[in-house]
Amino acid sequence: MNDVFILYLAVQCILPQSQTTPEKCLSNPWHGKGFCEPNQYKSSIDRCEGGHKSCDLSIEIYKELVKVLEHCSESLHQWSLTSQRKIVQSKEFGTTRAAWIESIQAVEKLAERNEDITKNIQHHVIDKMVAYKNSKYERSFLHLKKVKEFEKDFKKVQKPWLELLNKINEAKQEFHHASRKLHHAKRAENVIKTDLGTTDEQKKKVKDSVHHYESETETCRSTYSKLMEDMKAKQPGYQEEMFKILSRTDDFERDRLNQFKLMFNALQEAISIENDARHTEMSDLFNKAIGKHNINSDIEYFNKHYGRETKTKWPVFEDVHESCHSL
Template sequence: MTGNGEFEDQICSNGSSFWECRAYQRTVKRVDGANKLCSELCLMIQERAELEKAYSSNLKKWSARWLSFLDSGLEYGTGSCPWRGLCKEAEAISNIHLNVRNILLDEIQTGLKHWQKEHFHKSSLPPQNLKETKQFDQDFELAQKLWAKRLKRAHCTKKEYYQACKTERSLQVQVQNAKNDPSGTAEQNGDKKSTRCTGSYTIQLEHKKLKKIQEKLAKAEKDVQRTRNAYKLAIAELDTESARYVEEMTKVFTRTQDFERERLCFFKETFNNLHNALNVCAKADYDSIYNELAHSISQCDIESDLQWWSVNHGVDMPFVFPRFEEYSPELAAMSHKKRGTIIDHGLPVTLTNVTTISSPVDRHSTVTSTNNSEHNDVRLDNGVISSPNGPQSVIHTPFDDKASKMSTPPPTTTSADGDGNDEVVSSGACDSEVNDATYDDGRPGVKVRALYDYVGQEDDEISFVAGDVFDKLEEADDQGWCKGRKDGRAGLYPANYVEVLHKEDP
């Protein structure tokens, strides 16, 4: 007999309804997800605060540098006013963004951490799971315990009843065969290779065997009636328990919904506070950005989210009560005839569109291959970029130090090809996976002509029509596919769809 844990796991895997055994685990794990969301939102706010601080610091450095430049006296008279005005504007913007950083950390992030600490409590002993998760899990398990026990009882009695019906039907067939064939079948007679019985002795022996089978049939009929009654009784007990089960499970689920509603309300309030803190610019071209953010926050409908969860993972899901199902020999026989789908990968490729080539010369297609040379820009030591369009100057900013570290290209290695030319190979290219089917190394191929039309079914296949001429790069594999190149693109095609062109062929 299947253990209780294995039976519950089987129920969970077969049905996704909230009312199945231990299917409430998704709702319980939502509490763990809420705690993780709080931590991730804190990290998100922390990173944004660091960006605001870095921007403020760079603005101050930029302002101090150009104020120092003005002290040299190179710009004179009222011409220095615009310079100093730009520096003062940078200091003002710097103070604003520094204030944003302080609000993000001192008010919003601190409040979020405090709320998380009040609503989520970890156990003192390893593995330090959330107490709220454990409590909800225990409450759901207690509400489901008796119902799950009776459901298991109904499942077992159903299995016993079906097995008794199968045994009864098998014995009925044996009795019928024994009555129709007095000599008995090979299975009923046993091993009688050398034993031969005469007349009356054989008839008496067959009567005894028939009587034994009939006795087994009578016992099987009693088992069918007994297991049938037990199955009906188990279903009746399950129906009696279902009302209480629904009520208790709904109570616990409502508590989880209230807990999640509180988190959603707090998150919406936090997002509104973030919007107010970040909306520091009153320029017309910035209004659209912050108005769009405000609109996205206003679309947060808490009740709609909770209702969606209830419909898809909660008490509003359909509750199908187990009902008595009569045994059907036809369905039982059909279940033994199921076979897995067998895929024979060795079958040849089926021709989908066969076209006769009347004039191969008229159907030739020109194979073109273009090799585009890549021009790499070279940064010189004097801060000038050499490119095909001419040298370009580079303006250094206070962000160059960080930007250069973040955007440093991967190291390259230099190798010489057969002509003595250096070839630069990026180490990043070695890490990426190359699709062998579509990778073209530029090597020459063997000219082939298409005999039939073929339309590629996958991304790594090439298409052609009868009469097209293209290159074959590799011989056919054990599956009957060749690698070729057509119109500058490499891919796979069926080997028996083409023929090799000889020099005398047009």
């Protein structure tokens, strides 16, 4: 059972993540929280810091693709040579043999097309991404300086907001604590009122206690409410300032994402067959090879050399010569 569960988890890990996949299923400690909440700005800082890793990943992935294409080209060349040798050594002949060999050679053009694609991917995808990465990230002190500026600005805007939130939290705790003490005092007063043996002094004491906690609770409520009103007044300005910095980080990332779009377009162009000269060349070679294939000619050739047009030596009656009788 455990092995099945582990296998299930492994499969889930390698399933493609779509746009609808909840981020909470991924490794993201900031998912599900508002950006203006304490320290949530670190999600944008992490995005800016991690951009170069995506660049490295893209370079790694397409280098692997180049290796796959190179291996495919080598395999195609080897397959072509081996196949042609087998055809030559076979019993096939005439136009069929020629068309077969030349069609194999036409297929081999796929290897040359792969080589063209490989060069295009290397030049227009990998080299361009390497150059971009070097210009944007390799001078790491400039990149880090920019990210640190973002973080510094976020902290500067959020510092007074965090102080206000701390005051609100403290005021809330004091208000709730005072409210609980008032509740206990009122319960004690109700108990005293129903107790016939209670003295006037005791009644006065619990009544004074209720008045004291009512005053304390009201003071705490007022402080708490005032801080909440203060927060509501400052909230739009705080949010605006936070979003201004966020927009700057968006622009910083937009530059990298634009580079990725260029990479996707370059990859599409690199493997497109619409304007591929090799595709036309392969088609011409196939047409020529197929055009050489003359079935009637091969049948006639076979009949001429092996079939109906050959002269068969039929058996004839051979009499015994006199010389044979003398023996």
